[in-house]
Amino acid sequence: MVVSLLITCLVAAFALSEVYAVTKPKIEQQKADATRSALSQVLPAAQTFEEAEKDSLWHGLDATGAKVGIVVRSGARGYGGPVPVLVGLDLNGRIVGIKVASGAEGLKETPGLGLKATEEGFWKQFLGGDSTVALRKDGGAADAISGATITSRAVARGIANAIRKYSEHLKP
Numbered sequence: 001m002v003v004s005l006l007i008t009c010l011v012a013a014f015a016l017s018e019v020y021a022v023t024k025p026k027i028e029q030q031k032a033d034a035t036r037s038a039l040s041q042v043l044p045a046a047q048t049f050e051e052a053e054k055d056s057l058w059h060g061l062d063a064t065g066a067k068v069g070i071v072v073r074s075g076a077r078g079y080g081g082p083v084p085v086l087v088g089l090d091l092n093g094r095i096v097g098i099k100v101a102s103g104a105e106g107l108k109e110t111p112g113l114g115l116k117a118t119e120e121g122f123w124k125q126f127l128g129g130d131s132t133v134a135l136r137k138d139g140g141a142a143d144a145i146s147g148a149t150i151t152s153r154a155v156a157r158g159i160a161n162a163i164r165k166y167s168e169h170l171k172p
Contacts, residue, residue, distance in 0.1 A: 039071050042088030042097030046071075057166055060088070069096065070169050074162035078154035080108035083117065085158040091170050093130050093163065098123045100155055114151035123155065131163040 039049045039058055045068045046060025058071045069090045075082040084105065088097035100118045101107045109115050116122055125142045126133055133156050134140025137149065144152035 038086055038099050039088075042086050042099050043069050043071050044088075044097065045069065045090070052169065057169060059169065067091065070166060071097075072162040072166045074158040074165070076154040076157035076161060078109055078117075079114055079148070079150040080110065083107060083109065083151060083154040083158060085155055085162070087159050087162045089163065089166075089170060093167055093170055095127050095129050095133070095159065095163075098126055098159065109151045110148065113145065113148040116145045116148060117151050117155050122152070126156070126159055129159075131160055131167065133160045133163070 036049070039060070040046070043049075043060040045062065047063045048061045049058040049071065050061060051058050052070075056073045059067050060069045060071060062068050069088060072087045072089070073084065074087060075084045077083075084101035084107065086097075086099040086101075087095060090096050100123055102118050103109075103111075103115060107115065107118065109117065122145055129141075132140065133142065135142050135144045135149075135152055135156050137144060138153070138156070140156065142152075142156060
């Protein structure tokens with residue numbers, strides 16, 4: 001019985017490793033495509049993107065190769081964990097696009113409350129802002145999501161932190 005169990009485990013482990021080897025390139029390509037799509041969404045003026053810092057900073061370039069802005073991945077602690085945010089900035093430091101990660105992309109906030117941070121009605125109020133982004137409760141101009149103030153603050157802090165941390169990359 002021990003030998004048959006050992007053989008079964010070895011066969012299962014081999015099969016699993018083969019499936020992983022076959023699917024890994026496809027998964028990596030899908031992740032790259034999703035990242036490219038998100039970058040284009042938050043910085044629509046850019047034709048191509050050049051990664052400046054692994055998985056956290058991209059320079060957006062136009063068709064001639066001139067920098068039109070940057071995209072920053074940031075996040076702050078929300079109610080259920082980190083709230084990942086992509087922020088697109090033009091060369092003047094103004095927010096031109098925002099994408100709050102969905103539940104499938106790592107957002108672990110309360111369904112029906114905190115997940116409303118992904119809705120356009122919430123994040124669109126930050127567009128045109130700069131590093132002084134904050135909720136109305138904290139002296140800013142943005143309204144919090146009712147019942148999800150912690151998540152709303154996390155989005156605002158993530159955006160503000162991203163701008164402050166990477167503003168030196170806005171120079172052409």
